[in-house]
Amino acid sequence: MPSHNLKQGPVTLYAQLANILRDRIHTGVWRQDDPVPTLDELTEEFSLARVTVRQAIQLLVQEGLLSSHRGKRTYVTWKAPEMSDQPIFSSIGSIDDTPETYTVDRLEYDEFDQLPPRLLEEGLDAGPYVRIRKRDLYKGIPYACSETYVRLALYRQFPPGGETVSKITRLVRDATRPRQITGSELIRVSMPTEDESQQLQCLQTAPVARISRVLLDADKTVALFGNYTYREREFCLTRDITGLLRE
Amino acid sequence: MPSHNLKQGPVTLYAQLANILRDRIHTGVWRQDDPVPTLDELTEEFSLARVTVRQAIQLLVQEGLLSSHRGKRTYVTWKAPEMSDQPIFSSIGSIDDTPETYTVDRLEYDEFDQLPPRLLEEGLDAGPYVRIRKRDLYKGIPYACSETYVRLALYRQFPPGGETVSKITRLVRDATRPRQITGSELIRVSMPTEDESQQLQCLQTAPVARISRVLLDADKTVALFGNYTYREREFCLTRDITGLLRE
Incomplete structure (x- = not known):
């Protein structure tokens, strides 16, 4: 595991941490319905203040990647996209079949x-x-x-x-x-x-x-x-x- | 032109401004060898502090998109990529022809x-x-x-x-x-x-x-x-x- 040495810069510390955690979700290191490490564990892993870790988690909750319920553990809610020749990005793949959605x-x-x-x-x-x-x-x-x-x-x-x-x-x-x-x-x-x-x-x-x-x-x-x-x-x-x- | 109303957030103000200006370069609104607006003009357009505009410009200079020489105007140095079926990203296109570069x-x-x-x-x-x-x-x-x-x-x-x-x-x-x-x-x-x-x-x-x-x-x-x-x-x-x- 690479050592993380986050520094203040154009992106705030919590957004930098969110980038790293987002990546774990997108690359499948953390998978849908998995619990994520606790605030204490993440605080220790990244040597950051607890408030910074909490802000990063909140950002990912806002983005719909993580669940968060007071007093409960946080889970991954993001599902990896299905393999398809017609991803949502392409308005071409579906031009003959505009669905009601x-x-x-x-x-x-x-x-x-x-x-x-x-x-x-x-x-x-x-x-x-x-x-x-x-x-x-x-x-x-x-x-x-x-x-x-x-x-x-x-x-x-x-x-x-x-x-x-x-x-x-x-x-x-x-x-x-x-x-x-x-x-x-x-x-x-x-x-x-x-x-x-x-x-x-x-x-x-x-x-x-x-x-x-x-x-x-x-x-x-x-x-x-x-x-x-x-x-x-x-x-x-x-x-x-x-x-x-x-x- | 959309009105820009930049706010403090996970990304600093100067990085937000840099994002907008980077986009003007990448989309061809500002083209290679064009002079960019002066600090005064950008300060007025975005209603930001002069120091913030200067930081944004410096970020784009660091990224190699803009030139900057003390006392001279700032120019766009970024060149739009050539249309090609084999962009640099694809190590496939060039697998039979690994160049010395x-x-x-x-x-x-x-x-x-x-x-x-x-x-x-x-x-x-x-x-x-x-x-x-x-x-x-x-x-x-x-x-x-x-x-x-x-x-x-x-x-x-x-x-x-x-x-x-x-x-x-x-x-x-x-x-x-x-x-x-x-x-x-x-x-x-x-x-x-x-x-x-x-x-x-x-x-x-x-x-x-x-x-x-x-x-x-x-x-x-x-x-x-x-x-x-x-x-x-x-x-x-x-x-x-x-x-x-x-x-």
Whole structure:
């Protein structure tokens, strides 16, 4: 076990300790329904003040990783995500099958003559575009917020109010069909801005995944450009690398 | 522009501000060689003390995102990653072509009768395994640290010292050839532990990507299981989603 030598810095001591304990949960060292060590044990292990350890535990309780009931032991409540080719992060996997557990809120619309500067620079700008800012929820809990630019000519082909119940990527795909649409994504890790941490109801100490997505029409014009921010716990991408191994 | 209303919390004010500014750089709002706003302008925009803004800028200078020379303006030095199917994060893309810019250090070896608890639960445990802990460097700068379990019978087929110059995934693949090897990865975002932030020379405020990788032999036994932690800036995955769109 590495020796921990926590120091004051940009992140408070209790948040640093929470990071270490969160990691034990996410990597399966502490598993669902396991009791976690007592305050005394953690105080001793990390050579920290009892109040600091208590704050770290409270942070993980707030995040829904640990249970806490006065006078009872603390248990791990977080369950490792199921292996799946269609993790919650991907609105692609489920675009043909928008379940009732999926809802959208806080839609905002703006119109732009051109696309903003973007990391994913593929394709030709073909404005005007509608920008839709929104929040996606699963069973009422926000898991992603996004801004999506849709070419106005395509947006006008959406069924009325379609974007309030369906994934925008799906609507764009359907509006361009049967033309040859292509798409790519760029995935990075980052920290939430204050606005995002409020929208996602996550803490600013919890990282996020950022996905940029571009869909190109047959003529290489940008049909959709979107920036999506996913909560740490809701982001989990699995991929088959067999092809890469056999190249 | 969203209004920023930064509050004291688990993350210090200057680190919160650094998160917002880092995001402007990563999303291309501020681009390489652009001058950033002056301290006075940022102080006004965020309604923060001048010392707080200065600390945030210093943090980004330490991270190599901004330049800073006394008496001169501050410029963006970070360059957006090139679009590529083989980002630095993937030791797969380059396993057949280990360039001279790739080095390994701090190797530690241990032997285990069985695999540890793991998120990626595919395959059959077939111990004993050698666990290799190491750090990967690109042009002398650490970009990932990892622990990799290799089935002992396969490890013994490595060329002597192979893992000090080559990717372990490559050596395992070559040791199992021409059998049918399959592989999968699970990718998550997280915060570095104190040990990882030291190894990667990154700050504990900067998030990391965590990759779990499993390679299975033809008989479904686990040939390799590895946990890899990548620095925020060195992780960038691109993927083609055209197939998903046309399903």
